[in-house]
Amino acid sequence: AQKVTQAQTEISVVEKEDVTLDCVYETRDTTYYLFWYKQPPSGELVFLIRRNSFDEQNEISGRYSWNFQKSTSSFNFTITASQVVDSAVYFCALAYGQNFVFGPGTRLSVLP
Amino acid sequence: DGGITQSPKYLFRKEGQNVTLSCEQNLNHDAMYWYRQDPGQGLRLIYYSQIVNDFQKGDIAEGYSVSREKKESFPLTVTSAQKNPTAFYLCASSITQGISYTGELFFGEGSRLTVL
Numbered sequence: 485a486q487k488v489t490q491a492q493t494e495i496s497v498v499e500k501e502d503v504t505l506d507c508v509y510e511t512r513d514t515t516y517y518l519f520w521y522k523q524p525p526s527g528e529l530v531f532l533i534r535r536n537s538f539d540e541q542n543e544i545s546g547r548y549s550w551n552f553q554k555s556t557s558s559f560n561f562t563i564t565a566s567q568v569v570d571s572a573v574y575f576c577a578l579a580y581g582q583n584f585v586f587g588p589g590t591r592l593s594v595l596p
Numbered sequence: 597d598g599g600i601t602q603s604p605k606y607l608f609r610k611e612g613q614n615v616t617l618s619c620e621q622n623l624n625h626d627a628m629y630w631y632r633q634d635p636g637q638g639l640r641l642i643y644y645s646q647i648v649n650d651f652q653k654g655d656i657a658e659g660y661s662v663s664r665e666k667k668e669s670f671p672l673t674v675t676s677a678q679k680n681p682t683a684f685y686l687c688a689s690s691i692t693q694g695i696s697y698t699g700e701l702f703f704g705e706g707s708r709l710t711v712l
Contacts, residue, residue, distance in 0.1 A: 493636070517698045527684065527706040529639075534700050575638060579698045582627060582646060582690070586638035 486511045488578050488587035496593045497566055505561045505590045507576030513537075518552065518559045519577040523589070529575065535559065566594045598623045602687050602704035609674075609681070609711050617672045617707045619687035626692045628670035629701065632656060633684040642685075645670055646692060674709060682711045 487510040497503045509518065520532040533543065535552050543550050547564045563570055571594045576587040600621045609615045621628065627646045631639040641654030645664040659678025664670055670689075674681045685708075688701040 488638070519700060521701075521703075527686075527708075529686065529688075529701070529703040531700045531702070534698075582644070582692060582698065584629075584639075584641070584701060586631075586640075588636060588638045 486513075486578055486580060486583075486585045488576050488585050490574075490576055490587035490590050492590045493588070494591045494593070496595060498595050499568060500565050502562060502564050503566050503592065503594075505563075505574050505576075505592065507559045507561065507587060509557050509559065509576070509578045511557075511578060511580060513580045515580070517579040519579065519584075520550065520559075520561050521575045521577065523573040523575065525572070532561075563592075566592075568594050568596055570594050600687055600689055600702055600704035602685075602707050605705065605707060607707060607709045609709060611711060612676045614673055614675050615709065617674070617685055617687075617709070619670045619672065619704060620668055621670075621687075621689045621702075622668060623689055623702060624667070625689035625702070626667070627690045628664065629688040629690075630654075630660070630662065630670070630672045631686045631688065633686060633706075639686060642672065681709055684708050 489508045516537045518535045521529040523529050540552050549562045551560045573589045573591045575589045578585045603618045629644040630642040640656050642660050643662040645651035661673045686706045687704045690701050691699040
């Protein structure tokens with residue numbers, strides 16, 4: 485069965501701290517995609533990144549970075565020098581074909 | 597600008613009433629989806645459609661119905677048979693390019709339904 489686990493329900497950090505959001509997935513498929521989405525208070529989910537199962541290169545985009553490790557079935561997301569605007573719920577998702585499985589989300593609060 | 601429009605943003609319903617949530621996209625995407633979000637839970641798939649006039653049940657389709665008469669539109673009806681309809685509903689769309697590619701989902705801003 486396909487499953488995504490985000491063990492951290494809520495995280496609070498002070499502005500400028502680094503924070504890592506964990507994501508562990510389960511799948512028997514060899515071809516799949518992993519995603520991270522941000523859900524700000526407005527409600528709309530905003531796409532952050534997509535990774536396919538054959539590309540384990542880590543990626544950095546500004547203050548955001550992602551670490552994909554197939555050996556541990558993890559796709560962790562790090563925010564460097566967090567800002568108040570980073571406060572949101574973050575979802576990790578696994579997709580195989582056109583089917584998406586979402587994790588329960590991690591609520592990040594960045595305090596000024 | 598291209599995007600997904602959901603309406604209404606907030607909706608109140610009395611028990612026993614059916615309500616329809618609207619979802620319109622101008623992204624020219626073939627696939628459209630409806631998800632339900634409850635506090636502390638991930639998104640759960642209600643229905644999805646990969647082409648006009650065709651749709652499939654997701655994990656929690658009971659008590660819901662959809663139609664896909666136009667590529668741009670995928671309305672969701674929450675029927676009186678849905679036992680616990682109070683939730684946040686999200687509509688999404690994506691391109692489809694065969695089984696070897698999975699495009700990201702684009703989401704609307706959601707509709708919050710409250711049953712009184």
